[in-house]
Amino acid sequence: MTATTDAPATDRDAPPARSRTSLRAGGLLVGLLLLIAVAAASLAVGSKQIPLHDVWTGLFDPSGTENDAIIRSLRLPRTLIGIAAGAALGVAGAVMQTLTRNPLADPGLLGVNAGASAAVVTAISLFGVRSFGIYLWCALAGAALAAVLVNMLGGSRAATPVRLALAGTAVNAALFGYVNGLQMIDMGALDTMRHWSVGTLAGRDAGLLVKALPVLAAGALLAMLVARPLGALSLGDDSAKALGAHVGRTRVLAIAAITLLCGAATAVCGPIGFIGLMIPHAVRAFTGPDPRWMFPACAVYAPVLMLASDVVGRVVVPPSEIEVGIVTAFFGGLLFIHLVRQRKVAQL
Amino acid sequence: MTPLKNVTLARDHVRTGSGRSLRFDRRTLLVCTALALLAAVVTVLSIGTGRYALGPWDVLRTLAGNGPPGADFIVLDLRLPRALDGLLAGFAMGTAGAVFQSLSRNPLGSPDIIGFGNGASAGALVALIILDAGAPQTALGAVCGGRATAAAVYLLAWKRGVHGYRLVLVGIGASAVLGAATSFLYVRAEIGKAAQAATWMVGSLNGRGWSDVSIAVLGLVVLVPVVLLHARRLALLEMGDDTAAALGIAPGRSRLVLLAAGTGLTAMAVAAAGPIPFVALAAPQLARRLTRSAGPNLLPAAWMGAVLIAGADWATQRISGSAILPVGVVTGVTGGVYLAWLLLRERRSGRL
Numbered sequence: 027m028t029a030t031t032d033a034p035a036t037d038r039d040a041p042p043a044r045s046r047t048s049l050r051a052g053g054l055l056v057g058l059l060l061l062i063a064v065a066a067a068s069l070a071v072g073s074k075q076i077p078l079h080d081v082w083t084g085l086f087d088p089s090g091t092e093n094d095a096i097i098r099s100l101r102l103p104r105t106l107i108g109i110a111a112g113a114a115l116g117v118a119g120a121v122m123q124t125l126t127r128n129p130l131a132d133p134g135l136l137g138v139n140a141g142a143s144a145a146v147v148t149a150i151s152l153f154g155v156r157s158f159g160i161y162l163w164c165a166l167a168g169a170a171l172a173a174v175l176v177n178m179l180g181g182s183r184a185a186t187p188v189r190l191a192l193a194g195t196a197v198n199a200a201l202f203g204y205v206n207g208l209q210m211i212d213m214g215a216l217d218t219m220r221h222w223s224v225g226t227l228a229g230r231d232a233g234l235l236v237k238a239l240p241v242l243a244a245g246a247l248l249a250m251l252v253a254r255p256l257g258a259l260s261l262g263d264d265s266a267k268a269l270g271a272h273v274g275r276t277r278v279l280a281i282a283a284i285t286l287l288c289g290a291a292t293a294v295c296g297p298i299g300f301i302g303l304m305i306p307h308a309v310r311a312f313t314g315p316d317p318r319w320m321f322p323a324c325a326v327y328a329p330v331l332m333l334a335s336d337v338v339g340r341v342v343v344p345p346s347e348i349e350v351g352i353v354t355a356f357f358g359g360l361l362f363i364h365l366v367r368q369r370k371v372a373q374l
Numbered sequence: 375m376t377p378l379k380n381v382t383l384a385r386d387h388v389r390t391g392s393g394r395s396l397r398f399d400r401r402t403l404l405v406c407t408a409l410a411l412l413a414a415v416v417t418v419l420s421i422g423t424g425r426y427a428l429g430p431w432d433v434l435r436t437l438a439g440n441g442p443p444g445a446d447f448i449v450l451d452l453r454l455p456r457a458l459d460g461l462l463a464g465f466a467m468g469t470a471g472a473v474f475q476s477l478s479r480n481p482l483g484s485p486d487i488i489g490f491g492n493g494a495s496a497g498a499l500v501a502l503i504i505l506d507a508g509a510p511q512t513a514l515g516a517v518c519g520g521r522a523t524a525a526a527v528y529l530l531a532w533k534r535g536v537h538g539y540r541l542v543l544v545g546i547g548a549s550a551v552l553g554a555a556t557s558f559l560y561v562r563a564e565i566g567k568a569a570q571a572a573t574w575m576v577g578s579l580n581g582r583g584w585s586d587v588s589i590a591v592l593g594l595v596v597l598v599p600v601v602l603l604h605a606r607r608l609a610l611l612e613m614g615d616d617t618a619a620a621l622g623i624a625p626g627r628s629r630l631v632l633l634a635a636g637t638g639l640t641a642m643a644v645a646a647a648g649p650i651p652f653v654a655l656a657a658p659q660l661a662r663r664l665t666r667s668a669g670p671n672l673l674p675a676a677w678m679g680a681v682l683i684a685g686a687d688w689a690t691q692r693i694s695g696s697a698i699l700p701v702g703v704v705t706g707v708t709g710g711v712y713l714a715w716l717l718l719r720e721r722r723s724g725r726l
Contacts, residue, residue, distance in 0.1 A: 130543070135550075179717050188539050192482060193717055195546055199651060200710025206576055207703035224557055300550070343562060352554045352561070359550030363530055366543040 050319050053312035057326035061109070064333040068105040069097055071337050073345045103232035108336055108350075109329040110235060111227070111291040112301060114242050116328020117249050117321050118287040119302020120309075124256045124317050125280045126180075128187045129307070129365060132358075133288040134299020136190060137197030141172020142292035143223060144201040151208050158234050162241065162293045169289035172197055173281055225298035225351020227336050238290040245286030246325065252279045253317040260315065298351040300358020301328050307365070402665045402674055409661075409677035413461060413684050420688040421453045451583075459582040460683040460701070462590035463647035466639040468661070468679020469601055469672055471654030473636035476608050476670035477629060478541055481716060484655040485524075485640040488545025491577075491649030492552040493523025494641050498574045499559040503567055513589050513645035516574070520641030523548060524633070577650030577702025579687055586646045593642030600635045601672060608632055609669040650702045652709020653682050659716065 069081045076084070076093050083089070084097035115133060122131040133139050145168025149155040155164070179193035180186075205223060255271035263273050291298070305328040306320060313319040332350065335357070339348035382389045387398065422428040426448050428436070435441045436449040471484045485491060497519015501507040507515065527548050531541040560571050572578075601608075607628040610618040615625040640654065660682075661674035686704045693699060 135546075179714050188543065189717065189721065191543060191546060193714065195487065196710050196713035196717060198710070199713065200707050203651070203703050203706025203710060207699060207707065224561070346562060348558055349561065352557045355550050356554035356558075359547045359552075359554065362547035362550065363544050366540060366547060367530060367533065 046314075050313050050323070053309070054323055054326060057309075057323065057330065060330045061326060061333075064330050064337065065105050065109065067337050068108065068333045069101045072096075072101065072340050073347075103230065103235065104227050104336075105333065106232065107230050107235050107294055108227045108333045110239065110242055111295050111298070112329035112332025113325040114245065114287040114291040115298060115301040115332070116305040116324035117246060118284045118291075119328075120306040120317070120321050120324040121249050121252075121256070121280050121284050121287075122302065123306050124260055124315075124320075125277065125284075126187075126190060127260055128190055130187045130191055130303070130362065132300055132303035133284065134297060134301075134355075134358075135198075135303060135362075136194035137172045137176045137201065138169050138284065138288045139292045139297035139299060140198045140201040140205075141168040141170075141175075142166070142289045143297045144168055144205055145171075146293060147205045147208050147223070158237055158293070162238060162290060165293035166241070166285060166289035169292065170281075170285040172201070173285055173288075177281070223296055224349040225296040225354075226349040227295050227332075228347060228349070230295060234294050238294050241286050241290040245283050245290065248279055248283035248286065249321055250318075252276050252283065253321050256280060257315075257317045260317075296349075296351060298332075298354055300354045300362070301331055303358055304354075304361050305331060307361070399665070399667055402667060402671070405661070405664045405674050406677055409664075409674065409681050413677060413680045416681065416684040416688055417457045417461060420684060420691065421449055421457050423688065423691045424448075424453065455584045455587050456579050456582045457684065457687070459586045459590060459646055460579050460687050461680045462587065462594060463643040463650065464653055464657070464679035464681070464683030465676045466590065466594055466597075466643035466646075466679070467650070467653040467683070468657035468676040469598060470636045470639040470643070471656075471679065472658040472661070472670045472672050472675035473601060473608065473632055473639075474654070475658050476612055477632060477636070479612060480539070480542065481655070481659055481720075482542050482713075484658070485636070486649070486651050486654050487549075488527055488541060489548035489552060490520045490524050490527075490637065490640045491644060491651060492549045492556065493526075494520035494644035495574045495649045496552045496556050496559075497522070498645070499556055499563075499571050502571060502574070503559050503563045509585060510589075512574075513586075516645040517638070517641040520644060521637055523552065524637040524640075528633070572700075574648050576700045577644075577648035577705070578700030579647055579683075580700065582647065589642065590646035593639060593646075597635045597638050597642070598676075600631065601639070604628060604632050604635070605670065605672050608672075612669070647683070648700070648702060650683060650686075651706045652712065653679050653705055656709055656712050657682055 066078060066081060069085075070076050070078055074093075074096060076097065080091075080093045081097060084091075084094040085102070088094040088098060118133050118138075119131065122133060122136065123129060125131075142165040145164040146161050149161060149164040155161065176190065176193045176197050179196065180190035209223070255266070255276040258266040258269045258271040259273060259276055261269070266273055266276075305324050309320060309323040309327050313323045331354070335353040336350040339350050339353045342348055418430050418433050422430055422433045426445075428442075428445060428449070432442055432445065433449060436445045437454070441449065467485075474483050474485055474488075475481055477483070494516040498512050498516035500519070501512045501515025505511070505515070527541065527545050530548070531544040533540070556575055560568060560575060563571055607618070607623045610621050610623055611625060611628060611632075613621075618625045618628075643650075657679035658671060658675040661671050661678040664678075665671055665674050682705070683701065686708070687701045690699050690701050690704050693704075
């Protein structure tokens with residue numbers, strides 16, 4: 027890394043500590059304001075436009091009108107699920123990029139979300155499971171298996187971005203082929219899964235969120251706990267040991283955090299890719315590479331992207347909607363190409 | 375004028391008296407013959423499979439024109455075009471895969487990894503859903519989509535020359551964007567068109583008829599000779615542009631011709647059978663292991679592609695019984711597993 031990067035990469039070329047902290051805090055504050063704005067948009071915009079004033083009364087002073095019903099039973103759960111799942115995917119992407127020292131890492135690209143969805147689809151169509159509690163555990167198991175598998179195929183410690191991306195492509199292809207196959211054989215299951223398997227926030231019940239929340243919270247907590255040692259790990263294993271970090275334990279805990287976050291998010295709203303790729307790149311501009319600031323910033327900015335994509339998907343082709351997973355994959359793919367083009371071959 | 379005078383046939387070449395000679399490799403010839411026979415056997419078995427089951431002997435008799443009563447329609451009008459379509463598409467995909475892997479000097483540089491398949495299916499869906507086109511125009515849309523994607527990926531990966539891995543990674547990104555576009559069209563379409571569109575997304579031989587076969591034949595007749603005529607140049611290009619130029623070929627022009635032909639073959643195969651994944655990746659690799667010879671191995675790869683699709687189609691029909699499952703699902707799953715294995719091997723030998 028050279029001193030010419032945009033982000034303050036080392037302490038040598040960084041601004042004085044106080045202005046840097048205020049930059050980071052300011053960034054977080056702006057993120058929170060943006061989040062409030064897109065959440066309001068997500069409550070107001072849709073096939074029926076609701077004025078902001080009615081959104082306010084619907085939330086805090088409901089009087090049983092049609093608008094109130096739409097807001098409280100449809101749009102509020104959808105927005106809350108978007109915030110929770112978005113934050114989970116953003117933080118998972120940040121943990122992944124820091125852990126693998128790989129700017130192209132993303133839970134969707136590296137097959138973790140595909141593992142979770144393959145496990146859920148198996149549970150639905152082969153074992154006839156209809157309870158969300160069991161989906162959740164299946165999704166977690168599938169995510170864990172896929173994470174370990176991709177890590178192994180990518181060459182664990184000797185992994186390079188190219189190897190990991192290809193390993194992810196292989197795992198994705200096999201798992202999505204399997205999911206498609208099961209859906210085609212079992213038409214009944216196809217109907218319940220068709221929209222879920224593209225990744226959507228629509229029609230999700232608030233009860234799902236309540237059940238998934240403890241898992242998401244555990245994952246977020248774990249991510250914050252390993253933030254400091256992960257920062258040390260990004261200097262290389264030897265330096266990390268010299269700085270007093272437990273290398274093996276940190277890796278295991280980081281993978282556990284990724285699994286909990288991605289598994290639960292996928293169980294709720296299906297495989298949504300590229301949020302975890304885009305957000306860490308965006309927030310690094312003001313947080314720098316330090317995970318202790320980057321992870322919380324991702325948790326604030328990722329839901330902004332998730333909700334914004336969802337709102338875009340709602341307004342592009344009225345009166346129907348585009349699933350949020352389609353919107354994020356479209357823009358995420360473009361960003362991915364841009365990132366690849368920016369880098370020299372030696373860095374890949 | 376008797377060109378066949380003084381013909382000498384040696385172990386690895388034929389030489390005529392007039393100074394012309396044709397070099398061939400015995401093992402490659404054997405492999406090609408064996409694969410062609412295998413493809414024929416699998417095709418006959420696959421034609422016999424289905425709700426109205428026929429023995430291999432009955433299938434052959436029907437093809438010759440004197441089968442059991444009632445079999446004519448089922449074999450000649452329903453199952454033969456489907457089987458032929460698969461064979462020809464596999465042949466094209468195998469050839470195209472060999473061309474691309476040889477040009478990018480990388481087994482992962484095959485058209486399905488770098489997004490041409492997705493591009494072709496996006497083109498097909500645009501024609502089908504937005505322009506409300508019939509079958510031939512949809513196929514044309516697939517060809518245009520595949521070509522446009524190829525050009526875009528190649529230009530985006532260009533930065534003082536195309537490096538193999540950048541091409542692959544740009545292709546993965548392009549696949550994601552095009553996949554999103556395809557799903558968008560798919561979700562938006564009315565239900566009747568969505569069912570039609572589904573076959574363009576996974577790769578399926580269900581319901582393919584003689585019109586699809588004619589598309590495939592047309593593409594093969596035009597493009598395969600072009601590729602075969604450039605086979606020697608392809609082998610020389612593998613040594614690097616400088617060496618190739620020193621040996622008397624124009625690297626830039628040869629590459630352009632080969633790229634155009636390879637893209638055309640891919641797009642045509644997609645037009646005929648949908649984007650069946652991983653055949654173009656696996657066929658050249660498997661063929662190379664059988665022939666054990668260096669170079670692009672064009673014809674063995676082509677026959678291997680035909681065997682792979684015919685075999686996958688037969689397996690699909692055996693698994694699902696009523697042939698609902700598209701063949702792309704089977705090749706997707708086995709291809710993903712194969713790619714994983716390929717990655718492990720490449721890493722062990724330190725090439726990746």
